[in-house]
Amino acid sequence: MKETAISELDSRAEQALHQGDLPIVDRSIRIPVLIFFGSGVFWLVVASVLYLLSSSQIHTPTAWWTFPGVASLSFGRVYPAFLNCYVYGWATCAAIGTGIWLLARLTGVPLRSPLFLILAAVLWNIGMMTGVLSILAGATTGRELLEFPPETAFILFLGLITVSLWAITTIWNRKPGPTYISQWYLLGAFLWFAWMYPTANIALGIAPAPGAAQPAINWWYVGSLVDLWLTPIALAVAYYLIPKIVGRPIHSYSLALMGFWGLALFGGWTGMTHIIGGPLPAWMVTASIVAKVLMLIPVLAAAVNFHLTMKGNFGGLRDNLALRFVVTGAVIYTVYSFVGSIISVRSIAQFTQFTFVTVIHSQLGLFGFYSMILFGALYYIVPRLLNRQWLFEKLIEMHFWLLVVGLGLLLVDFTIGGLIQGFALEDPQIPMIAVNDLLEPFLAIQNFGAFLLVVANLAFGIAFALILLISVPARKRQVAIQRSNEASESTEAEVSVA
Amino acid sequence: MKKITGLLFGVFFLFGASWLGLVAYPYLTFASLRQSKDDATGALAPMGNPGTATQGARVYAANGCFYCHSQYIREKDEGNDIDRKWGTRRTVARDYMFDQQVFLGTSRLGADLTNVGVRQTDPQWFYRILYNPHTMSHEVSMPAYRWLFETREIQGQPSADAVKLEGAIAPPSGYEVVPTAEGKALVEYLLSQKKNYALPEAPEATE
Numbered sequence: 267m268k269e270t271a272i273s274e275l276d277s278r279a280e281q282a283l284h285q286g287d288l289p290i291v292d293r294s295i296r297i298p299v300l301i302f303f304g305s306g307v308f309w310l311v312v313a314s315v316l317y318l319l320s321s322s323q324i325h326t327p328t329a330w331w332t333f334p335g336v337a338s339l340s341f342g343r344v345y346p347a348f349l350n351c352y353v354y355g356w357a358t359c360a361a362i363g364t365g366i367w368l369l370a371r372l373t374g375v376p377l378r379s380p381l382f383l384i385l386a387a388v389l390w391n392i393g394m395m396t397g398v399l400s401i402l403a404g405a406t407t408g409r410e411l412l413e414f415p416p417e418t419a420f421i422l423f424l425g426l427i428t429v430s431l432w433a434i435t436t437i438w439n440r441k442p443g444p445t446y447i448s449q450w451y452l453l454g455a456f457l458w459f460a461w462m463y464p465t466a467n468i469a470l471g472i473a474p475a476p477g478a479a480q481p482a483i484n485w486w487y488v489g490s491l492v493d494l495w496l497t498p499i500a501l502a503v504a505y506y507l508i509p510k511i512v513g514r515p516i517h518s519y520s521l522a523l524m525g526f527w528g529l530a531l532f533g534g535w536t537g538m539t540h541i542i543g544g545p546l547p548a549w550m551v552t553a554s555i556v557a558k559v560l561m562l563i564p565v566l567a568a569a570v571n572f573h574l575t576m577k578g579n580f581g582g583l584r585d586n587l588a589l590r591f592v593v594t595g596a597v598i599y600t601v602y603s604f605v606g607s608i609i610s611v612r613s614i615a616q617f618t619q620f621t622f623v624t625v626i627h628s629q630l631g632l633f634g635f636y637s638m639i640l641f642g643a644l645y646y647i648v649p650r651l652l653n654r655q656w657l658f659e660k661l662i663e664m665h666f667w668l669l670v671v672g673l674g675l676l677l678v679d680f681t682i683g684g685l686i687q688g689f690a691l692e693d694p695q696i697p698m699i700a701v702n703d704l705l706e707p708f709l710a711i712q713n714f715g716a717f718l719l720v721v722a723n724l725a726f727g728i729a730f731a732l733i734l735l736i737s738v739p740a741r742k743r744q745v746a747i748q749r750s751n752e753a754s755e756s757t758e759a760e761v762s763v764a
Numbered sequence: 765m766k767k768i769t770g771l772l773f774g775v776f777f778l779f780g781a782s783w784l785g786l787v788a789y790p791y792l793t794f795a796s797l798r799q800s801k802d803d804a805t806g807a808l809a810p811m812g813n814p815g816t817a818t819q820g821a822r823v824y825a826a827n828g829c830f831y832c833h834s835q836y837i838r839e840k841d842e843g844n845d846i847d848r849k850w851g852t853r854r855t856v857a858r859d860y861m862f863d864q865q866v867f868l869g870t871s872r873l874g875a876d877l878t879n880v881g882v883r884q885t886d887p888q889w890f891y892r893i894l895y896n897p898h899t900m901s902h903e904v905s906m907p908a909y910r911w912l913f914e915t916r917e918i919q920g921q922p923s924a925d926a927v928k929l930e931g932a933i934a935p936p937s938g939y940e941v942v943p944t945a946e947g948k949a950l951v952e953y954l955l956s957q958k959k960n961y962a963l964p965e966a967p968e969a970t971e
Binding site for chain 1: 772783789791828836839842849854856860861864868870872874898903904906
């Protein structure tokens with residue numbers, strides 16, 4: 267019953283939008299979405315440069331190109347600066363831009379005035395800039411992924427609360443009809459992020475928690491940030507774009523709903539797996555491990571749903587680059603989640619925690635799962651906002667393959683290197699210095715993987731700059747990305763009958 | 765609107781459960797931790813840290829030491845930290861009750877520092893490593909923290925805390941390398957890292 271409802275909805279809402287409202291809705295959000303995307307790409311480029319620098323710093327800390335002796339460009343500051351640029355600059359700006367676009371389209375509610383969202387983007391960028399400079403200057407809070415000083419966090423919070431309030435009121439005022447599954451994920455994400463961010467900043471900065479409660483709150487926040495902010499945003503994109511591009515409704519609406527509630531139920535509990543064996547009551551860590559393993563239920567629900575929606579349409583991966591990015595990201599989501607569950611089990615964590623295995627796991631999530639899907643979203647959305655087409659399809663192909671090869675290289679390198687590191691750490695006969703020496707070849711190879719990822723992201727930055735600067739109007743059936751979209755829109759009639 | 769109200773409630777309460785369990789619970793309960801009193805000697809444990817060590821914690825944070833160094837000891841069945849002689853027992857919540865800021869860390873690219881003040885008691889050892897980590901090994905990933913030191917002309921007597929350096933990195937004659945106030949605070953902090961007192965809830969590991 268629900269399944270037919272969603273397929274009808276797909277076509278009905280779409281038809282209504284295409285008949286008249288779509289251009290109005292699209293035009294009303296164009297400027298704020300583009301500002302968020304532009305900011306995201308800018309911070310992605312900054313993050314990439316810092317990432318490459320921090321990667322070579324742990325390999326050759328004395329080489330002149332790693333700026334030895336410069337405090338503000340030392341590993342202990344460049345690394346958190348990179349991570350914050352990536353997570354709050356690129357990932358979050360891209361999430362907000364995509365969220366605005368998706369919500370406007372799905373609710374059919376045009377933006378009355380773009381001013382508030384533009385203000386939010388300005389606040390966010392001011393916060394980012396001061397935050398990153400504070401980290402480099404050594405004015406960090408010293409808490410993972412909450413390094414920005416409280417004043418900076420407050421500026422970011424103002425931007426965030428503006429966007430979240432807009433998101434919630436937009437969903438509230440949506441055009442009548444059933445709710446899209448993507449809307450559920452977006453509503454959850456904007457609400458959870460607007461909750462976890464101030465909570466963590468207050469409980470760790472303004473009224474600091476006592477002693478060992480600090481790491482508990484810190485890792486509750488990081489776990490939630492990944493599982494209840496970045497993950498639902500990426501899933502909202504995948505649940506929207508995969509059916510849209512292949513021109514077929516999502517395979518099972520109820521499975522998607524089950525996945526949503528699974529995520530909501532377990533997502534906030536996963537964080538303590540970062541500090542297994544830490545000075546917390548055992549039940550807290552155990553709850554996190556259980557949540558992390560049970561997370562496989564929503565992960566599998568999404569994987570099965572995407573797979574069955576894609577079935578028979580895998581050829582689209584060759585022609586449609588946006589789809590290729592999104593589906594690759596969705597596949598990595600499954601791999602990433604399985605790895606995450608495995609390395610959370612106590613007997614395995616004994617050997618993998620503290621090592622590069624955990625590093626590559628989070629990179630797989632950030633660079634692979636999340637960013638791949640969001641890249642797909644930008645490749646899909648930006649031409650529609652500007653009514654232009656991407657120049658140089660080769661550049662986008664290059665972006666994709668460099669990401670895949672770079673990430674694959676890092677995965678192999680850090681998995682082997684990290685396991686060697688883990689077994690060496692657990693062997694008390696091997697001195698610490700020798701453990702570090704064992705890592706040398708792996709740290710050398712990761713430089714190369716990092717380099718590929720950085721070139722990939724620069725290629726994306728160039729492609730984005732080109733489409734902003736050079737106006738080549740979208741011509742029908744010319745660029746592959748455009749082409750398959752036309753195809754999907756022509757199948758709508760079929761969908762509504764199905 | 766009925767549907768979205770249910771959705772909002774679900775979204776709110778499911779996340780609220782984790783907030784209660786992992787934020788509110790430790791926030792409230794860890795605040796009521798008290799020192800442990802040894803029945804025989806009446807000694808209290810843990811004791812707070814000296815003020816300079818607290819300043820040193822800021823330097824530790826500013827330079828991101830915790831991205832490569834952890835500060836906790838796992839139970840014997842959860843890891844070999846105790847066999848590695850990083851501690852004689854696991855660390856528990858009470859160990860951190862006086863720490864202004866807790867740096868558990870998630871990486872051991874460097875050694876665990878929970879009890880580094882027990883293993884090394886000479887400030888010179890820390891100064892030499894911080895100034896030139898490559899005395900440990902040529903391949904070590906640790907950067908040299910030269911900005912925590914200054915090279916200055918020797919005025920009269922050489923300073924007591926001048927870093928003893930040899931070979932190519934030694935300062936020219938008539939000059940000495942001394943830690944800055946930040947450098948001293950950091951070493952003070954590292955020297956104070958001693959969780960070697962007894963706590964009833966964390967008995968010494970037995971073979």
